[in-house]
Amino acid sequence: MVAPVAVTGAAWSTALGHGLGDVWRRLLAGEHGFVEVDSPHRLRNALAAAIPPPGDGPATRLRRLAVETLRRALAEARLEAGGPGTRFVLGTSLGAWLDEAREREAPLHAWADEVARTVGAREMPVCLSTACSSGSDAILVGAELIRSGAAEVCVCGGVDVLTQSKRLAHSALSTMSPTRPRAFDARHDGMLLGEGAGFLVLESMAHARERSAPLLAVFRGAGSANDAASMTAPDPAAMGARLAMERSLSDAGVAPGDIGLVNAHGSATPANDRAEAEAFRAVFGEGPRPLVFATKGAFGHTLGATGAMEAIALILGLREGVVPPIAGLEQPDADFPCPLPMGRPVRHEERIGLSLTLGFGGFDTALVFEVPR
Secondary structure, three states, rough: OOEEEEEEEEEEEEOOOHHHHHHHHHHHOOOEEEEEEEHHHHHHHHOEOOOOOOOOHHHHHHHHHHHHHHHHHHHHHOOOOOOOEEEEEEOOOOOHHOOOOHHHHHOOOOOHHHHHHHOOOOOEEEEOOOHHHHHOOOOOOOOHHHHHHOOEEEEEEEOOOOHHHHHHHHHHHEEEEOOOOOOOOOOOEEEEEEEEEEEEEEEEHHHHHOOOOOOOOEEEEEEEOOOOOOOOOOOOOHHHHHHHHHHHHHHHHHEEEEOOOEEOOOOOOOOHHHHHHHHHHHHHOOOOOOOEOHHHHHHEEHHHHHHHHHHHHHHHHHHHHOOOOOOOOOOEOOOOOOOOOOOEEEOOOOOOOEEEOOOOOHHEEEEEEOOOO
């Protein structure tokens, strides 16, 4: 087991608001952020989890959302962006580049460079795009930079915004629900898109202790895999998700039975839900099985931001000793192997949890966090 990494700050921007506590209370109340969003295209569903007001074009909006959220994460950690040894790792699914021709003329990392400069970073950022796993992979990379000694502080996560091309693509793929997302429900029929941003501030434990930083959680480990099964569909045997979780447990130095809480990908597409159920069954076996919750029924599927936003939700769930009900869940799939919170928040006493993200192209990433007792 390698040295743990301190989580000293977090911030998100969601369709339910921006404050960690305020959004968490709305999640616990079972609220969602879906509203009708105009489109020039005929879609399976006009609903999306938008952050008001819509305002500028997607590329400008993405930059603004990233800057605002990064500044709040740094403020919570009581840090300056330009501090020595501070690096930024920023992820997105690059949705704006399909809609705005001027973006395609610039390098794919130009947006991240601009965002980092705007918040006052000294170093050039690391920019990555691994589809829906971008936010999770940014956290994985940030933690590795700290563990290797390449950085003392990493601000890492993801951002994505609603775009016409993304909505049209998911409508055409039939991954978009014609009704509402119902993760792990017998009636699940797809997801709905959202937009948002989520960033964590990670520090070496020594650096955090030296400056008496607030400790939100401890990053224990991560694992990733690619099942290479399809450009869009997960491997039905869930080999990628299984490997990602098993590798994260090994990296964290914990056993499956130590995981008491899981924030699932929970996209509510039948293929993804079945794959996650298979992965949880394989990894947790016949031993104690964790309480599994999911937030896409409230936030929408925020693509490159979703892994980071769900990592924050997992940390809050561990810290508060309660998880929100899965929005839309009314008739749990009889084949799902783990307990699910339905209809009301569920209290627990767990301290170690796992967040799982499944991305298009087979990008699967699992993150393990612990909160101090």
